[in-house]
Amino acid sequence: xxxxxxxxxxxxxxxxxxxxxxxxxxxxxxxxxxxxxxxxxxxxxxxxxxxxxxxxxxxxxxxxxxxxxxxxxxxxxxxxxxxxxxxxxxxxxxxxxxxxxxxxxxxxxxxxxxxxxxxxxxxxxxxxxxxxxxxxxxxxxxxxxxxxxxxxxxxxxxxxxxxxxxxxxxxxxxxxxxxxxxxxxxxxxxxxxxxxxxxxxxxxxxxxxxxxxxxxxxxxxxxxxxxxxxxxxxxxxxxxxxxxxxxxxxxxxxxxxxxxxxxxxxxxxxxxxxxxxxxxxxxxxxxxxxxxxxxxxxxxxxxxxxxxxxxxxxxxxxxxxxxxxxxxxxxxxxxxxxx
Amino acid sequence: xxxxxxxxxxxxxxxxxxxxxxxxxxxxxxxxxxxxxxxxxxxxxxxxxxxxxxxxxxxxxxxxxxxxxxxxxxxxxxxxxxxxxxxxxxxxxxxxxxxxxxxxxxxxxxxxxxxxxxxxxxxxxxxxxxxxxxxxxxxxxxxxxxxxxxxxxxxxxxxxxxxxxxxxxxxxxxxxxxxxxxxxxxxxxxxxxxxxxxxxxxxxxxxxxxxxxxxxxxxxxxxxxxxxxxxxxxxxxxxxxxxxxxxxxxxxxxxxxxxxxxxxxxxxxxxxxxxxxxxxxxxxxxxxxxxxxxxxxxxxxxxxxxxxxxxxxxxxxxxxxxxxxxxxxxxxxxxxxxxxxxxxxxxxxxxxxxxxxxxxxxxxxxxxxxxxxxxxxxxxxxxxxxxxxxxxxxxxxxxxxxxxxxxxxxxxxxxxxxxxxxxxxxxxxxxxxxxxxxxxxxxxxxxxxxxxxxxxxxxxxxxxxxxxxxxxxxxxxxxxxxxxxxxxxxxxxxxx
Numbered sequence: 001x002x003x004x005x006x007x008x009x010x011x012x013x014x015x016x017x018x019x020x021x022x023x024x025x026x027x028x029x030x031x032x033x034x035x036x037x038x039x040x041x042x043x044x045x046x047x048x049x050x051x052x053x054x055x056x057x058x059x060x061x062x063x064x065x066x067x068x069x070x071x072x073x074x075x076x077x078x079x080x081x082x083x084x085x086x087x088x089x090x091x092x093x094x095x096x097x098x099x100x101x102x103x104x105x106x107x108x109x110x111x112x113x114x115x116x117x118x119x120x121x122x123x124x125x126x127x128x129x130x131x132x133x134x135x136x137x138x139x140x141x142x143x144x145x146x147x148x149x150x151x152x153x154x155x156x157x158x159x160x161x162x163x164x165x166x167x168x169x170x171x172x173x174x175x176x177x178x179x180x181x182x183x184x185x186x187x188x189x190x191x192x193x194x195x196x197x198x199x200x201x202x203x204x205x206x207x208x209x210x211x212x213x214x215x216x217x218x219x220x221x222x223x224x225x226x227x228x229x230x231x232x233x234x235x236x237x238x239x240x241x242x243x244x245x246x247x248x249x250x251x252x253x254x255x256x257x258x259x260x261x262x263x264x265x266x267x268x269x270x271x272x273x274x275x276x277x278x279x280x281x282x283x284x285x286x287x288x289x290x291x292x293x294x295x296x297x298x299x300x301x302x303x304x305x306x307x308x309x310x311x312x313x314x315x316x317x318x319x320x321x322x323x324x325x326x327x328x329x330x331x332x333x334x335x336x337x338x339x
Numbered sequence: 340x341x342x343x344x345x346x347x348x349x350x351x352x353x354x355x356x357x358x359x360x361x362x363x364x365x366x367x368x369x370x371x372x373x374x375x376x377x378x379x380x381x382x383x384x385x386x387x388x389x390x391x392x393x394x395x396x397x398x399x400x401x402x403x404x405x406x407x408x409x410x411x412x413x414x415x416x417x418x419x420x421x422x423x424x425x426x427x428x429x430x431x432x433x434x435x436x437x438x439x440x441x442x443x444x445x446x447x448x449x450x451x452x453x454x455x456x457x458x459x460x461x462x463x464x465x466x467x468x469x470x471x472x473x474x475x476x477x478x479x480x481x482x483x484x485x486x487x488x489x490x491x492x493x494x495x496x497x498x499x500x501x502x503x504x505x506x507x508x509x510x511x512x513x514x515x516x517x518x519x520x521x522x523x524x525x526x527x528x529x530x531x532x533x534x535x536x537x538x539x540x541x542x543x544x545x546x547x548x549x550x551x552x553x554x555x556x557x558x559x560x561x562x563x564x565x566x567x568x569x570x571x572x573x574x575x576x577x578x579x580x581x582x583x584x585x586x587x588x589x590x591x592x593x594x595x596x597x598x599x600x601x602x603x604x605x606x607x608x609x610x611x612x613x614x615x616x617x618x619x620x621x622x623x624x625x626x627x628x629x630x631x632x633x634x635x636x637x638x639x640x641x642x643x644x645x646x647x648x649x650x651x652x653x654x655x656x657x658x659x660x661x662x663x664x665x666x667x668x669x670x671x672x673x674x675x676x677x678x679x680x681x682x683x684x685x686x687x688x689x690x691x692x693x694x695x696x697x698x699x700x701x702x703x704x705x706x707x708x709x710x711x712x713x714x715x716x717x718x719x720x721x722x723x724x725x726x727x728x729x730x731x732x733x734x735x736x737x738x739x740x741x742x743x744x745x746x747x748x749x750x751x752x753x754x755x756x757x758x759x760x761x762x763x764x765x766x767x768x769x770x771x772x773x774x775x776x777x778x779x780x781x782x783x784x785x786x787x788x789x790x791x792x793x794x795x796x797x798x799x800x801x802x803x804x805x806x807x808x809x810x811x812x813x814x815x816x817x818x819x820x821x822x823x824x825x826x827x828x829x830x831x832x833x834x835x
Contacts, residue, residue, distance in 0.1 A: 006718075019738040
């Protein structure tokens, strides 16, 4: 105990002198935790290959992050776990049967090109995991768009030749087989995730649990997921291509990567707007483009590209959704802006 | 697993039915109407803010203790917003308690001796705002002999408004919450313009409990001060805004209001930092926003701290100037946190002594609260009029990052009570983009620290805005000087 107070080694820094417990690392950890229920469902459906694919993807993403920072003599940033999240998400949006080396290639593109070449965490304008997926689709279209039948398990090694493939609900809907789809999978299958699709996107229920966890922990706000899923739901409900508008809408919402995209991809801080108003617009834009691609595009699914397109619009949304200056009347502010 | 699946299926099937059958959505509105008051409070509350752990439990049940009289006090001549006072005593003079020892010029407030005794020195000494300032050092003779200058008016209730303002001025009252703006200036400039007088009892800074204790122990003085303020401004109601984490404080005030039938209303505010910011409090109480660069008077408001109200009460009732201050001594580095009342000018080391001393691993001393207070380079500074708390931190409360990185999470935008976008301001300061800084209204920043507090990337946001504001001011001064030089050159040309 000190009584003369002369021996104190004091830090004289600027206010505030206390900080919130939450930091980048804890946020990323929360995202990883929130993805775990969906991963569990994937392991139940596809077997342990799902777990190994995620592990390989996370390890390679972290390795590339480490390598880039090492080569360029920059501070190591593995501790913030953002690379781990990118790796996990890239595995989630790839088919479970994708060869491991392709996952590694995808991670190289995501981390090296999309993230680090733009300056690392916080500076990239595209979501690294989605950009990595887009690159993989361009390079290995066959492997990226063939899906294992959900009633069979994927072998730990080996590729598409060794498994039974099946169509995803969205490709069946695109092909005009909606009646066959509703006969094959009930709403329950759609919600729980007893369907074909990418590794982590199949179980809307588990993704919803994870997403609600993130909202509850205030890691993400409700604006983007609600605007995104709401827009898709309303548009597909208003313009159904089946007999029952509500069923068509529900199959559209539950059938593809919408929940994964809306809760985990579109909400990526770095590539989405910072204001709540901007986030609503962002979610709306994602929803519109997703439905446009599903209805008029050549792909059955549009979540990935819709988010990438909206990522590019983020700066302009930010520019036009600035908060109104404190103490200024909204109308007066608008008139001032006109002048 | 099956149960969850079953429940989900049930919901999907029956939810569909329910949606189809629902037609009477109007039934919702009467339900909402019940909550109209809550909705109104929410609508008025300021935008943004953060919820730090208030840490008040360490001291909020400890009564204010009187500190043993110090052997020597060091009274800085700058304890207010404005130029420092000029000392009116010199070395060797005998001064009495309450005697004026510093006179102000322009904007300011006079300074009085807080003990009786001999002036030991008039020299620059360290003080809580950093660096040194001219100070009067008095050796205490422990007699507390009251100065003849301190005269209670014969009938305080018969005083005119001018006389009351004059007494507030002579008592050296400044904003006791920490802003230290001279109170008499605020009153005299506000008379006629102000229709809402607000007393700030929010005490939104963590750790500090002086206001809370005052509500419990000195409610009559607070209400008395409020009545004088109502009289000076000619309003029939004074509003005391108190955060709802001080429920017993609100009760204590309401009890006195009822007894005295005083024209005072206590309004409970939702806990949020910076609720006690002048502009934020006006917004929370009236729903109106102070225009950029303006004062609360421009929307008809005047805000005074609870301790300022107490000081006004003593000044008008007893003619007593500001010579004592309640200080919360708290933080993880303090052995036994306490609320202490001591003469102004008491060295803070004595306060720490009274609290059992500091822990060895103390790494930060703060004059004021943890959000807006100033870190000190040493424990060698005295208690001033605006020192509501002295905090010492030990352990790992200093969360810093070697590599602060913005991840664009938007938490700072959400937290900023002034509707700024700190992440962009930070960028502009880093890149020295002064015009962009000005266009993004950096001058509106109240430096409350909410953005830095909430930032998960551990950016030094508040600090960089202080730098940014300085840069904008310098650029403006430079531009003005250049314009004047050009004008002078042109005139010289004309003459030639």
